Amino acid sequence: MSSILVVQEARRDGSARIFQETLAAGRKLAALTGLPLEAAAVGDPNANIFREITGAPPSAGHAIRHPLLAAYTADGYVLAFEQLIRQLEPRYVLFPHTYQARDFVPRLAARFGQVLIGDVTAIETGPTFERQLFQGRINAAYRHTSDGPCFVSIQNGAFRADEPSGGTMPISEFLPAIEPAQIRIQPSDPFRESAQTVDLGSAQRIVCVGRGIKTADNMPLVEALAGALDAELAASRPICDNGWLPMERQVGSSGQTVAPKLYLAIGISGAIQHLVGMKGSQCIVAVNKDADAPIFEVANYGIVGDLFEVVPALTEAVKAAK
Amino acid sequence: MKIVVAIKQVPDRDAPIRIASAGKWIEEADLQWAMNEPDAYALEEALQLKEKHGGEVVVVSAGPERVATTIREALAKGADRAIHIVADDLGSRDALGVARLLAAAIQPENPDLVLTGLQSEDMGLGQTGVILAELLRLPHSTLILHVEKTDAGLRVKRELEEGWFQSIEMPLPAVLTMQSGGNKLRYATLMGIKRAKTKELRAVNAAELGAGPAPVVVLEQITLPKKQKSTQILSGSPKEAATALVEKLKTEARVL
Numbered sequence: 365m366s367s368i369l370v371v372q373e374a375r376r377d378g379s380a381r382i383f384q385e386t387l388a389a390g391r392k393l394a395a396l397t398g399l400p401l402e403a404a405a406v407g408d409p410n411a412n413i414f415r416e417i418t419g420a421p422p423s424a425g426h427a428i429r430h431p432l433l434a435a436y437t438a439d440g441y442v443l444a445f446e447q448l449i450r451q452l453e454p455r456y457v458l459f460p461h462t463y464q465a466r467d468f469v470p471r472l473a474a475r476f477g478q479v480l481i482g483d484v485t486a487i488e489t490g491p492t493f494e495r496q497l498f499q500g501r502i503n504a505a506y507r508h509t510s511d512g513p514c515f516v517s518i519q520n521g522a523f524r525a526d527e528p529s530g531g532t533m534p535i536s537e538f539l540p541a542i543e544p545a546q547i548r549i550q551p552s553d554p555f556r557e558s559a560q561t562v563d564l565g566s567a568q569r570i571v572c573v574g575r576g577i578k579t580a581d582n583m584p585l586v587e588a589l590a591g592a593l594d595a596e597l598a599a600s601r602p603i604c605d606n607g608w609l610p611m612e613r614q615v616g617s618s619g620q621t622v623a624p625k626l627y628l629a630i631g632i633s634g635a636i637q638h639l640v641g642m643k644g645s646q647c648i649v650a651v652n653k654d655a656d657a658p659i660f661e662v663a664n665y666g667i668v669g670d671l672f673e674v675v676p677a678l679t680e681a682v683k684a685a686k
Numbered sequence: 687m688k689i690v691v692a693i694k695q696v697p698d699r700d701a702p703i704r705i706a707s708a709g710k711w712i713e714e715a716d717l718q719w720a721m722n723e724p725d726a727y728a729l730e731e732a733l734q735l736k737e738k739h740g741g742e743v744v745v746v747s748a749g750p751e752r753v754a755t756t757i758r759e760a761l762a763k764g765a766d767r768a769i770h771i772v773a774d775d776l777g778s779r780d781a782l783g784v785a786r787l788l789a790a791a792i793q794p795e796n797p798d799l800v801l802t803g804l805q806s807e808d809m810g811l812g813q814t815g816v817i818l819a820e821l822l823r824l825p826h827s828t829l830i831l832h833v834e835k836t837d838a839g840l841r842v843k844r845e846l847e848e849g850w851f852q853s854i855e856m857p858l859p860a861v862l863t864m865q866s867g868g869n870k871l872r873y874a875t876l877m878g879i880k881r882a883k884t885k886e887l888r889a890v891n892a893a894e895l896g897a898g899p900a901p902v903v904v905l906e907q908i909t910l911p912k913k914q915k916s917t918q919i920l921s922g923s924p925k926e927a928a929t930a931l932v933e934k935l936k937t938e939a940r941v942l
């Protein structure tokens with residue numbers, strides 16, 4: 365029970381930054397507890413994952429290698445990390461809160477009689493771990509009260525990655541024992557549904573509509589606003605789930621990431637899975653009837669009101685200003 | 687196929703959330719309650735699998751008396767019977783504690799498939815289904831949009847980040863956590879609502895399922911989020927606010 369182990373996810377495009385953020389969270393925890401930092405990942409010791417360390421390098425790196433880990437499976441990863449953790453006996457194990465972590469870490473933790481403190485946004489003295497409840501409407505502070513290792517996953521964008529340091533980290537290989545029969549599921553390679561025909565990523569202006577629009581019949585309201593602004597129309601997930609707009613117009617963690625000059629969020633609450641896809645926008649405007657909606661936390665301008673009154677007024681105002 | 691669906695009752699999405707005076711939990715007194723959205727999709731998938739392959743759909747829900755209304759809703763939509771784990775103290779259990787209750791109720795059923803939602807809208811833990819799989823010693827997969835029965839077991843469609851998917855082959859029995867949006871949800875018919883009243887809804891006391899060990903993680907305090915950015919709120923009538931906003935976007939933010 366002597367270290368903080370920060371785990372990196374096997375290479376996926378764009379996963380370096382969230383690992384670096386998780387390292388930064390690990391350093392915060394190290395400062396609070398005085399424990400040393402170590403890093404682990406599934407892969408070759410020469411793999412990029414171990415070169416993407418920013419800030420002061422961890423005191424040790426562990427490269428987990430096994431042919432049965434070539435493709436990610438929860439079964440394989442739970443076995444491998446269980447063995448590594450039993451050997452290293454870390455006090456804390458930190459993961460980036462990715463789909464992969466969600467898939468296997470709760471099971472890994474349960475094997476140690478532990479639960480994951482998931483999707484953590486801050487670490488404070490105690491240590492206490494903050495996470496959101498009610499889709500971002502409430503913050504909660506959690507404390508770990510057992511002797512076993514404490515499993516934590518870190519929310520995308522919650523910690524600021526340190527600058528590259530150029531330091532190196534001694535890396536050792538860890539070879540877990542895994543039998544083919546222990547891997548019960550067979551994943552295929554990732555695929556995309558269809559060719560993307562709209563590139564929201566390069567749009568200058570986006571009008572994004574959420575569940576506040578209530579029914580498909582009301583969509584012309586936001587179409588008119590997008591038309592007046594010469595903007596692309598996009599939506600939160602429930603709108604695309606309902607088929608009111610095609611999925612390629614969905615903004616968020618399971619949709620597109622956008623960063624236009626102007627982003628108008630109409631009737632969107634601002635759940636984290638939505639925010640990660642748009643908070644890089646230059647100017648964010650939110651229209652919502654709930655003054656406490658989390659979307660206002662990232663908005664530059666806001667109108668608290670009924671979108672059925674505000675949106676037509678906005679369309680008129682835009683036209684009048686032309 | 688015998689399918690168990692774990693369904694959680696959560697505060698209605700539009701319900702105002704207020705922090706109770708002790709700062710440990712929210713005021714529950716005047717809340718309206720609803721079925722957790724991904725659980726509604728899990729139920730839909732189960733009902734469709736039953737329609738195709740026959741079998742039985744059993745709903746399991748843990749919570750106080752009030753969750754019976756959500757259970758009835760599931761029965762009205764077409765579930766065959768239900769188990770209500772009556773527990774007033776879910777708040778003092780961690781995810782492992784809740785999963786242990788569910789596992790104790792599910793184990794004797796010997797289901798072919800267990801479906802849960804991927805995440806609850808109130809706690810947002812996203813863990814209970816995965817822990818359940820570990821406790822039941824079954825293979826699992828998460829973020830599932832579609833389930834297809836094959837000769838060897840299942841082929842499922844799993845969502846990945848940024849619009850990617852993957853297909854997974856797995857044996858039965860298994861546990862899946864369902865993502866929203868894979869199906870169109872059905873409404874309960876009048877006939878369904880009538881029939882639900884005659885369906886079996888067995889209540890089991892949480893205490894009868896064995897007291898779990900103490901929680902390893904405790905919620906110490908809840909607070910309202912701190913504002914990170916200073917948001918300019920434009921007030922006045924819709925027309926005034928709209929005009930003021932367009933002016934700001936032009937001259938201050940310079941994005942028009």
Ligand SMILES: Cc1cc2nc3c(=O)[nH]c(=O)nc-3n(C[C@H](O)[C@H](O)[C@H](O)COP(=O)(O)OP(=O)(O)OC[C@H]3O[C@@H](n4cnc5c(N)ncnc54)[C@H](O)[C@@H]3O)c2cc1C
Pocket residue numbers: 499573574575576577599600601602603614615616617618619620630631632633634635636637638641651652653654657669670671672699804805
């Ligand atoms: C793994 C995972 C991946 C996800 N990926 C994504 C993703 O890529 N993109 C995404 O968007 N979501 C995603 N989600 C879902 C996300 O968690 C939220 O559920 C979703 O973003 C909510 O959409 P919404 O804001 O439109 O709806 P709601 O949360 O229901 O919010 C509706 C808002 O409209 C307001 N409103 C209602 N009526 C009016 C009115 N008349 N006038 C003004 N305002 C009104 C309400 O106050 C409320 O704030 C994902 C979830 C998970 C678990």
Ligand SMILES: Nc1ncnc2c1ncn2[C@@H]1O[C@H](COP(=O)(O)O)[C@@H](O)[C@H]1O
Pocket residue numbers: 692693694695722724725746747748749776781784788801802803804805806807809810811812813814815
């Ligand atoms: N009290 C409960 N009763 C029944 N099912 C539950 C309960 N709590 C969680 N679940 C199931 O576990 C899923 C994930 O919940 P959570 O881990 O809280 O995000 C939910 O979508 C439900 O299917």
